[in-house]
Amino acid sequence: MTLTTDARNPLTLRNTFTVVWAVLVLATVVSWFFGNDHGIDDHSVVTTLVLVIAFVKARLVGMHFMELRFAPPALRIAFEVWCVASCLLLLGFYHFD
Amino acid sequence: MLKSRVEPAVRRHVPGEPGIWIFILGDMGIFLILFLTYLHSRSADPALFDTSQRELNQAFGVVNTLLLLTSSLFVAAGVQATRVGRTTMAPRLFLGGFVLGFAFIGSKVIEYHQKYGDGITPSTDHFFMYYYAMTGLHLLHVVTGLGILLYLMVRSRSPRLKPIQLAFVEGGACFWHMVDLLWIVIFPLLYLAK
Helix, strand or coil, rough: CCCCCCCCCCCCCHHHHHHHHHHHHHHHHHHHHHHHHCCCCHHHHHHHHHHHHHHHHHHHHHHHHCCCCCHHHHHHHHHHHHHHHHHHHHHHHHHHH | HHHHHHCCCCCCCCCHHHHHHHHHHHHHHHHHHHHHHHHHHHHCCCCHHHHHHHHCHHHHHHHHHHHHHHHHHHHHHHHHHHCCCCHHHHHHHHHHHHHHHHHHHHHHHHHHHHHHHCCCCCCCCCHHHHHHHHHHHHHHHHHHHHHHHHHHHHHHHCCCCCCCHHHHHHHHHHHHHHHHHHHHHHHHHHHHHC
């Protein structure tokens, strides 16, 4: 198995964790920007966007920080099903309830 | 070469004790129901929810997200360090995660204090009932998680952990990442969704 994690230097810039963290921070700032009535006027578009971003972030946390990408498929899939189903259910409740 | 310093630290395995995953996935299911109940209530009176949401200070939501994300980074690195027997670095990384988690609580206390100062309580309206219920339940998880991080700090000082002990470290870390993950959803739902 190929590992990209530099275990000896857990907080170097080359570490996958650090890259994932940077993406998560960027996604948070982007969500905040759009959620604050910048750029997009349609609230339902903004809400859809920030919820989708949230579940992409949640999946990144699970796959990398929780190391589920190395987990047996059953557990990894259970987690991914939660991410996708939660996202779709929340969007469904928001748009159609 | 980067490859040569890469440890065969992670093999295909369940992170933590398998039992912890029943708890983690169960907890995530409970929060999902709470999220859906919130959106269902919101659909009955979106105008009220939007008006009340404007009372929230988004800066708290953002700062809290960044605190937990960074805390998770430290804890994930702490597990890596524990695996390769870095008995000085690992506890420091868990301590870093703990301090950031503690800062989250501090920030939440300030936020609650401001809300109470403005006369906003759980009985103000439906939105704030959900606001306090969701953030309060999450805060209980943060407090529990900090207790677990203290345990990880102590545990990771031992040079050679038995597989079961390493599994407890991984499982505890996964609980903490779940606390981060849940906040990642709570933040847009309460602070941003209109």
